[in-house]
Amino acid sequence: MTKAYDQLADRTSHLVAEGAYFFLAKAQQIEAKGREIIHLEIGQPDFQTFANIGMAGIRAITTGQTRYTPPAGIPPLREAIAKYTGERIGMTFSADQVTVGPGAKPLLFFPMMALLEPGDEVIYPDPGFPSYRAIIKIMGAKPVPIPLKEEKEFSFDMDEFMKKINPRTRLVIVNSPSNPTGGIIPAQDLETIANAAIKNDCWVLSDEIYTRLSYTKEPVKSIMTFPGMAERTILMDGFSKTYAMTGWRLGYAVMPKQLADTVGLLLTHSVGCTATFTQIAGIEALEGPQEQVETVRQVFHKRRDVIVKGLNDIPGITCQMPQGAFYVFPNIKHFGRTSDDLANYLLQEAGVCVLPGTSFGKMGEGYLRLCYANSIEAIEKALEKMKDALSKL
Secondary structure (H helix, E strand, O other), X not given: OOOHHXXXXXXXXXXXXXXXXXXXXXXHHHHOOOOOOEEOOOOOOOOOOOHHHHHHHHHHHHOOOOOOOOOOOOHHHHHHHHHHHHHXXXXXXXXXXXXXXXXXXXXXXXXXXXXXXXXXXXXXXXOOOHHHHHHHHHOOXXXXXXXXXXXXXXXXXXXXXXXXXXXXXXXXXXXXXXXXXXXXXOHHHHHHHHHHHHHOOOEEEEEOOOOOOEOXXXXXXXXXXXXXXXXXXXXXXXXXXXXXXXXHOOEEEEOOHHHHHHHHHHHHOOOOOOOHHXXXXXXXXXXXXXXXXXXXXXXXXXXXXXXXXXXXXXXXXXOOOOOEOOEEOOEOHHHOOOHHHHHHHHHHHHOEEOEEHHHHOHHHOOEEEEEOOOOHHXXXXXXXXXXXXXXXX
């Protein structure tokens, strides 16, 4: 007899857990037996939410700001986001172009739901954030991965991109700075992507969640700023990485008003709305002092330099200097093992939890992802343990 749970919809059959949570669970099982594990797998800041932001949220709760809000976000936050984003990239936006969600992932999910029909093609980076491919397939669209090339500092393989984009392409996803590589897409590549999107009349979803965590002299350029792109770009961002607000669940996207209205309706009939006190904390994040953002960025910058040097000092590993985010993506092909094998070996042998590059797509084979949102002392200890363990191979 067929069980009810044997009849789940095909659209969910491809879904798997994110690699970070899978390896975290394995590490916690080992820790439960009393062994120390150094965690370099989970991509979240190790800082507390900035005090002024936390207090704004607390005040909102204690003054009764705990009721339903408009699904697309409270007007003061949408206005603050429009102003902040406009100043950051040098454009002008109105509040009705802004949609707020409980985390940034809904602002990946719902714009794709609004735009994609079954069979549409979606170009996305590989290796890349695993939710891109998962959401594309949920929508019944066709995922079209474009390799990020190490020799191009993990920007798109533009030859491959130009071969793959075509009139069936409905959406192109870009992520700069990137998870998992920390790479930043050069302006000339962004311009090529923009021109191709216009030529093929497709949309671009620009994931800019790490844009404030860059280590380049010039600010990270947004593809939305190129001529003709404002009317076909969804700029997605959030508060988790910049303001250490991962658990607050607060994200947003800026897009043409007509699409924003539709995404607002999808929010209405799914999550309803984002917590009021979380949104009030978001206003304080954007309008309050920004010095701590810069302080944290400088701390990450120092950690990046330490971990890249340490990895390159390990025989068999080579590691590029990432330009943004808080990840490194070292090449471990010398060892002749799969990324998954080596990540498991380092967890068991060294007590260091890292992620296989294949957690982010097939093109991640031969790499590991390490998150340096940890203290320099912990990073240096992890590097020593890794060096000792890998010397045995």
